[in-house]
Amino acid sequence: MAEHEKLRKKRRRNEKTEEKNDTNKDIEKVNVITLVSRESRGFYTVQSTLEYKLLKDDKDAHFSCEVSFSVPGAIRTMESHSINITIHYPTTMVELWKDSPQGLVKEGDTVELRCQGDGNPPPPFIFSKEQEPDMVLDSRGNLLTLSSVSRKDSGIYQCRPLDSVGQAEVKGEVQLTVHYLDPAFVVPKDLEVMLKGENLVASCNALSSLKTATVWYKDGKQVGYSNMLHLDDATYETSGEYVCEVTVPSLPSLHTSGSVHIIVQGGPQVVGVEEEVQLEEVAGRMVNLSCEARGHPPPSISWNIIGSQNWQEVMSKASDHVTHSMVSVKVNSDVSAVCNATNDMGTEVKVFSIKAIPRVTRTPPFSPVEGSGVIIVVIILCLLLLASLGSVLYFLHKKGKIPCGRSGKQEITKEKPTKDDIVVEMKNNPKNEDAVLLKAVNGEKKGPNDQ
Incomplete structure (x- = not known):
């Protein structure tokens, strides 16, 4: 424009x-x-x-x-x-421009070039490419349409009015640049096997007409930001698929990608092998032991159990790099279990030590309901004891062992009455009144003459 x-x-x-x-x-x-x-x-x-x-x-x-x-x-x-008055005049000036698309053009786009002159009536135009001036391009009126363009369509395009034949050359020109991005080329290609501890440099390149940017991904996470990816001191975690994405910042619709699958080869590596596993379990119970090992080729796992004949493998699964096994062991005595992980590159073991704890019979805890029954029994026994004591005192009174009467004044205790004594007067006959004084403390009876 x-x-x-x-x-x-x-x-x-x-x-x-x-x-x-x-x-x-x-x-x-x-x-x-x-x-x-x-x-x-x-x-x-x-x-x-x-x-x-x-x-x-x-x-x-x-x-x-x-x-x-x-x-x-x-x-x-x-x-x-x-x-x-309608005036006819020849074309003396021509303009040619890119009508669509707006902005940069990439491979696969449809491009429209429009031509316009100052002649009247407007003349028809012929389109050509500067590199091939004798080849007339197929156009409609003043519009040239180029479908699904590629990089070979780049160049200078021209348009000329048909009424300029025989006159000085009148033409319009426009430069068309078709941008491109080739498929990504990754080295190493597809699959690469490396030993544990080795280093590797992977590259990702894509030919483009514009400046590019490259990002590496592993499991959806960014792990590199240039066309070179450095993998140092490889571990089993290094294994996996690495994808590089190449984009054109000035033309985001241009992008491509490539990938390489890395396999790290080495002997088995048992998870947690550096920690001795010591367990305690009550005798007669079952315990589950788990063993996981990494390596390539995938390791196989076997068990050696000493101290128990009652055990079985309850789970076993394997993937490209990891093998997982679980056994269930009955603990009757102290047990030593050994997990053996083996592949073509070596062997590694993990030991489990289980100490059997004898069963202990415990005294049942105190029950509030039972405690309540004991209290009731004690109360009943106390009441019976008091009743027996009362019977003995009554018997002694009848035999005269305990002096007590209306004519004589007998003191059961030398204590003087206090203000807390309770006096109760009972009248049975109006003509013959007897007063009975009852002490709340000692229960002494006195006649009316003893007052």
Whole structure:
């Protein structure tokens, strides 16, 4: 579009120059012929003819004539309707620009080039490529459509009006650049086997017409930010698929990717082998032991169990690099279990030590319900004891072993009555009143004469 604007400005400058040159020639291109005749009745007929040399600048001009005549005391004028004259002129300037798409062009796009000239009527155009000027491209009117372009379609395109044949060459030009990004090329390719502890440098490149950016991914996480990926001191965690993605920052729709699968080869590596496993379990119970080993080729796992004949493997599974096994062991005595992980590169073991704990019979805990029963029994026994004591005292009283009567005053205790003593007077017969005094403390009975 920038070239399009430049061509427009150039055309305006040329038009202004032509106007300035034609101003001096205005007098030469205009000629007016006027004929006046008088009729027998005294009327006048005026006929005026304009001879005008038309130019391209007059394509939008309108022409009309004006008549002036005298009336008593004034001069009047009348104007005819105006007319526009269609002017045919050859094309002297042509513009060519990229109509679509907007912005940069990439391989696979559909491109439209539009051509426009200043001739009237608008002439048909022929399109060609500067590298192949004799090959006419298939176009429709002033539009050239290039479908699914590739890098070979890049170049300078031209358009020419058909009415310029035999004249000085009039044409429009535009530069078309089709950008591209080739498939990514990864080294090493597809699959690479390396030993544990080795180093590896992988590269990812893609040919492009624009500046590119490369990012490496493993399991969806970014692990590198350039076309070179360094893998140092390889471990089993290094194994996996590495994907490189190449993009064009200035043209995001251009992108490509490649990958390499890394396999780290080495002897078995048992998870947690550096820690001695010591367990305690109650005798008679079952315990599960788990063993996981990594390596390539995938290791096989076997068990050697001493101290128990009752055991079995309850789970076994293996993937490309990991083998997992679990056994269930009944603990009757102290047990020593050994997990053996083996492949073509070596062997590694892991030991489990299980100490059997004897079963212990425990005294059942105190029950609140049972405790309540014991309390009730104790209360009953106390009541029975009190009842027996009361019977003995009553027997001794009947035998006279405990002196007590109305005629004599016997003191059971030397303590004086206190204010806390309770005196109860009971009347049985109005004629013969007996007062019985009851002490709340010692229970002594006294007659009315003893007061």
